[in-house]
Amino acid sequence: MNDIFKALNDATRREILELLKTKDLSAGEIADQFNMSKPSISHHLDILKRADLITAEKSGQFIFYSINTTIIEDVLQWILTFKK
């Protein structure tokens, strides 16, 4: 849970997840959406990946990122234990 909450504790990373909700995107396509250097975005992607919130797949010179719904489910279950 530690890595997951650490990863979610940043507005840019949460926005990256929002972007990936619609469709998979390459690192460059993601970086284009932010007013921030590519290395910074790459670092955010790394943190999300380490938390298993996203997965990376190489395709030629591009790397495409997608949301990992399995881990989202884990967070959901954790939150649910506090309901009522």
Add this chain to the structure above:
Amino acid sequence: MNDIFKALNDATRREILELLKTKDLSAGEIADQFNMSKPSISHHLDILKRADLITAEKSGQFIFYSINTTIIEDVLQWILTFKK
């Protein structure tokens, strides 16, 4: 969402929430469960309170804390938008 995820991004604070799941506790009772100074726990309680994840109610010289399920529901809804 920023304050909420900031508050959840700490193991001690998540444990405090776990404790409050069972029953309301005073600041002292909470501090007794941790190997950490009372001021540090007080600080964690403040962060949880600012995030509205807990509420505080004074009773004599004690201050009792409880989980605020309303905000838990907000987090739940946020997470749900990523499902499938």
Add this chain to the structure above:
DNA sequence: TATATATTTAGACAAATGTCTAAATACATT
């Protein structure tokens, strides 16, 4: 009013975090 208990506030400090630029790596194309 004086003392004890419960809790917070203030201030210091080391460690972690987010950002940047420059350089490195990997693949594609000419």
Add this chain to the structure above:
DNA sequence: AATGTATTTAGACATTTGTCTAAATATATA
């Protein structure tokens, strides 16, 4: 092989965070 595009790695640096001790505030009780 040389060049261009996509992305990451490395290293620096300012800001934020979590912890501590000492002091302040608030309530209860003798």
